[in-house]
Amino acid sequence: MRFSQAFIPTLKEKPAEAEIPSHTLMIRSGMLRKLGSGIYSYLPLAKKVINYIETIVREELNAIGCQEILMPVLHPRELWEMSGRWNVYGPELMRLTDRHDREFALGPTHEEVITLIAKYDIKSYKQLPINLYQIQTKFRDEIRPRFGVMRSREFIMKDAYSFHKDKKSLKKTYDDMYKAYSRIFARCGLKSVAVEADVGAIGGSSSHEFMVLAETGESEVLHCKCGYAANLENAKITALDCNEHEEMKQLEKVSTPDRKSVEEVSAFLGVLPKKLIKTIVYKAGDNFVAILIRGDREINPVKVANFLQCVNLEFATEDEIAEFTKSTAGFVGPVGKKNIKIYADLNLKGTKNMITGVDEKDYHYRNVNLERDVHIDAWQDFIQAENGDKCPRCGKAMSSFRGIEVGQIFQLGDKYSTAMEATYDAENGSAVPYQMGCYGIGITRTMAASIEQFHDKDGIIWPISISPYDVELINLSPSDEDITEFCDNVYELLQDEFIDVLYDDRDEKAGFKFKDADLIGIPIHIIVGKKNFENEMVEIKIRKTGEKTTCAFDDILNKISSLIDTLYEEIDKNVT
């Protein structure tokens, strides 16, 4: 493509709307334009990247026996009522009404549609397993779209769904998909990690998220050298140190005037925050529960919600605390409490002589021993893991990193097939709901994640496997007929070898073209200028390293081919 003919509207200045590098650079490099909050147009450079990512995805999925289909974006309300999700999915479901007042959703995901397809056309165990996927625009009415295409309301997603006669077959496909996903992100040139993820309300037995490592990632991940990695909200906690060897002392009520917070109380009583027990009152549906955790730790609401099997978990208000627990916010305590369920974090088991509220303003108890003084309805892991916590597998300290979630895989089980009465006939003739798996990759988010992972102060650095072009050919002297004729020939030569070239033939100054080339981030630049031309040489620059070498005219094709091979080899060595 000649740059003079290409639609690549680059910008010199940082757009006001963008905050993070990928968003800024996609706009500046002429890839992306905004239509509304969380709604974007993808211009030619972006579309080419999307195509390359999609091609890798298709190749890897087809290789493990997946088949591509295309399902509707528009979903009738009745379909979503079959699964019960018309009401459950909530305001994130983009809804609309047609001229006949019939209601529809714009598909945020396609479990319902695919399950319906299976229900009618996959009738025998002989047809199983089967794995179907599509690449399509998805709609989610995000409460707050953010960071360009990172969290947008309309985005391109690959979604796959597998159907099985039993869990064993599901597990096999799940493992195949896990490997395929690892290969896909590696082939895209990205450093990614699979982490244990929360299955949450979707149910099922197992789920992994694939995270691309990047400082600006929205998710925090804890990982261990032994290979364990988990989303922070899902990371299990192993035993924290506790003071179990102390002798139990007599319960003692002490005055703590106006000291409410852990910091205030621990400072006032001269003890470490971990000697305190926080009593947190939640409203779970119509019930109130108290959760006890150590004073120096934060509660993990995801763990609480999963334990309680509750979708709408909220903190109790001060008024609700007063009414339903007969207590005072800031001084709530578990001792003697009988009217609500009390659940304690596992790390409190065995602790001795702790400090809690008294349910009375301005007083706390010293020397609370939960097993002696409180009726605990259940012990459970409730707290948020932190950097430095011990690995639940090997016990060594874990460290944290930030990442961007680019894919997630689930073993769904029979949740949707049962809800929608989608069954196959087994060997013995009985109708059995399918075991299902579902598997997503955010295509447009993967593109943004690549930029987050690979950029510098000058612009984007594309991995060659998803770069919009392999090579940018820069003619520094477009007014010079000899040089221009030479560049035209190089352009032809490379194209004849199926090397995808962006040819900057514009009548602009050298600096202008260099800036644009660095911004756009094509991995290899061929620079043709007067001085080198007189010596029958061109300059070759590697965008990633900034390294520049010269190359004789005769050697250009060889040199470029071998550079491209090298760049691919660097990527392929990480593909397992």
Add this chain to the structure above:
RNA sequence: CGGGAUGUAGCGCAGCCCGGUAGCGCGCUUCGUUCGGGACGAAGAAGUCGCCGGUUCAAAUCCGGCCAUCCCGACCA
């Protein structure tokens, strides 16, 4: 939805407090000079000042309402 901010030419911004002529930089068009890291000069095109209403002789500017966008939070099967 709570908190904060912004809306003026394609982009980035000033002007608003203190009402009266709409301005700067980039980009765009034309011409000339320049030509290896976002050149210079000259000429030019381009704006219902987010929308609606109010106050006023007069509103980008003051007042009210609405809309949109961005950031923090809640949220993210």
